[in-house]
Amino acid sequence: MRLKAIIRYDGTFFSGYQVQPNGRTVQGVIEKVLTKMHKGNHVRVTASGRTDQGVHAVGQVIHFDTELEIPSENWLRALNTMLPDDVEVVSITEVPDDFHARYDVSEKEYRYYILHAQEKNLFRRHYTHFVEGELDLDAMYEASQHFLGSHDFSSFCAANSNVKGDKVRTITDITVNQEEKDIIVRVRGTGFLYNMVRIIVGTLIDIGLGKREPEEISEIIAAQDRSKAGKTAPPQGLYLWEVSYDKKSG
Amino acid sequence: MRLKAIIRYDGTFFSGYQVQPNGRTVQGVIEKVLTKMHKGNHVRVTASGRTDQGVHAVGQVIHFDTELEIPSENWLRALNTMLPDDVEVVSITEVPDDFHARYDVSEKEYRYYILHAQEKNLFRRHYTHFVEGELDLDAMYEASQHFLGSHDFSSFCAANSNVKGDKVRTITDITVNQEEKDIIVRVRGTGFLYNMVRIIVGTLIDIGLGKREPEEISEIIAAQDRSKAGKTAPPQGLYLWEVSYDKKSG
Structure with a gap:
């Protein structure tokens, strides 16, 4: 059984x-x-x-x-x-x-919690990533939409990854929302490369801080070069939220 | 210095x-x-x-x-x-x-976080006390107001406490509020006995669950008997929130 x-x-x-x-x-x-x-x-x-x-x-x-x-x-x-x-x-x-x-996985959803507050929160240090400074939510959202669809995500894959085959993956949905003091990045896709969500989030944080422009995402993707993207956001803000299967698996 | x-x-x-x-x-x-x-x-x-x-x-x-x-x-x-x-x-x-x-302490404030949700939250297990079942917030608030003022709090002092002197303490403010899924009990006073806040909260939870009536608080206080009050609520929901001093101490 x-x-x-x-x-x-x-x-x-x-x-x-x-x-x-x-x-x-x-x-x-x-x-x-x-x-x-x-x-x-x-x-x-x-x-x-x-x-x-x-x-x-x-x-x-x-x-x-x-x-x-x-x-x-x-x-x-x-x-x-x-x-x-x-x-x-x-x-x-x-x-x-x-x-x-x-x-049999058809889709996975990850969520990343960024604590966007005046000061860090000791009691959430293992559960959010605290970002100092003002984050521009609209810019982050605008940037996030460039990830939608199928792309070669080499720029968003850990350099030391030993993925076999191509690095084309499909993002089916991505949103950036604020709930209280948290900015939540929600990413759904049919497959993910090693560290892909954390590098996407690290790059979105750069955009939120005004270090990069939302339009740069397309160029970074096109470069297929890890060094063009932002830092890998730390692990404690990341949650594997949901795994979906085709109907046969109930 | x-x-x-x-x-x-x-x-x-x-x-x-x-x-x-x-x-x-x-x-x-x-x-x-x-x-x-x-x-x-x-x-x-x-x-x-x-x-x-x-x-x-x-x-x-x-x-x-x-x-x-x-x-x-x-x-x-x-x-x-x-x-x-x-x-x-x-x-x-x-x-x-x-x-x-x-x-030189003039007052202390403690807050106690009760997680009042459909299910426990793994990520807050060290930071809240999860209570299963419906809590009647109004009854808890009504009950809490009986603690105000100066009383002999023997019923709300750990039985194994070796407090010297009398057990009269003064509660200057006590509130019960809901914020999202948390019920927060806020207690201010000029002094506290060992486990006093946690026993107060344990007793308020009994009242919230309908196991006791709000009016019983006065009787429990009057009994000066630890066995008349509720259980000691667990430590992880309790926060020493603020300590106040007289003006001289800045």
């Missing part, structure tokens, strides 16, 4: 999502709990994709296979009781055996 | 404010930084009062003596550069030699 789970996590004290030799990872703590439930038989979990150290998730999706016959509600309660307090299972449902949390 | 500093801290990863043999404390990290600045001569810091493990502060006040001749702005920058990222100095000013951060 294959199960699909939507999970949330606070990335602050994880060395990222993916299991690695040293360091506490989200995948690691989930597999540990599942393996315990399966009497020591290792259960492997597959996610929609990894997230970096310090990056959060409110709608990460994973799948795993099990022979345990437990009703959904009990799965939810059992996992949430056993998981540490910085990981949470939001829902868990049975899916067809051929559902795959990574291969 | 005596300096007064207003400090903020995220209490999550501290074993409280006050230095103790084991565990990381706010006082400990501040004294360590000051001692370093004074070439190894230990600098002792006095606060308006202690806060417990997990309790936050946005307006804690401390004083200490120094012979270093450094302008205020440089003090601020030096301390904030050297302090860990969960403690922050908001301001630092010279005060008369007889200013005392604890003895």
Whole structure:
């Protein structure tokens, strides 16, 4: 039986999502709990994709296979009781055996929280990126719209990335909104390169601060050169917000 | 020269404010930084009062003596550069030699953040107390007004407290407000017993949930019996918000 789970996590004290030799990872703590439930038989979990150290998730999706016959509600309660307090299972449902949390992704949404206030907020230091100075929201919005559609995003991909194949990706929706003291950049797309959202946000911050003009985005994209874009915004403002699948996966 | 500093801290990863043999404390990290600045001569810091493990502060006040001749702005920058990222100095000013951060307090304000939402929020678990179920804000406000004035607060003092003298304290202002999904209990007073705010809030939550009536507060106070009041609300929702001094202390 294959199960699909939507999970949330606070990335602050994880060395990222993916299991690695040293360091506490989200995948690691989930597999540990599942393996315990399966009497020591290792259960492997597959996610929609990894997230970096310090990056959060409110709608990460994973799948795993099990022979345990437990009703959904009990799965939810059992996992949430056993998981540490910085990981949470939001829902868990049975899916067809051929559902795959990574291969079947149709779209992903990320949100990035910029704290746009007079002073930084100690209590949100792990959850927002504080930007000093006045940000021009209209300019940021105008700039963001140049990302829409399919482009070669080489300028917005970490230089050390070892992506195979081309770097054409499709942004289906991007917005820049203010809610109270937060500026929220929301990006939906069918696929993302390594650090792509954080470099987009870093570049939008430059535009908000008046260091660049909104029209420059098209030139930066066309250059296909990482050095033309802005800095990589820090991880703590980034949330993997939602992962969408085609209808067959329910 | 005596300096007064207003400090903020995220209490999550501290074993409280006050230095103790084991565990990381706010006082400990501040004294360590000051001692370093004074070439190894230990600098002792006095606060308006202690806060417990997990309790936050946005307006804690401390004083200490120094012979270093450094302008205020440089003090601020030096301390904030050297302090860990969960403690922050908001301001630092010279005060008369007889200013005392604890003895001269005229009033303190605490705020308690209750998260009143459909579901808990993983990213605010260290900063709010999530209460499940419907809270009646009007009933909580009505109840809160019974605390105003001077009373023997024995019913609202931790049973294991070793307070000397009487337990009469004066609440000068108390409000219950909703901001977005937070219910904020704001309490001002001239002095507080151990766990007093957290027991007041725990009792107000009972009233909000309809487990008790607002009028019961007067009876609970009159009983002078800790077992008559509600549970001690957990530390993570509590903030030492402001400490006020008489005019002489600037």
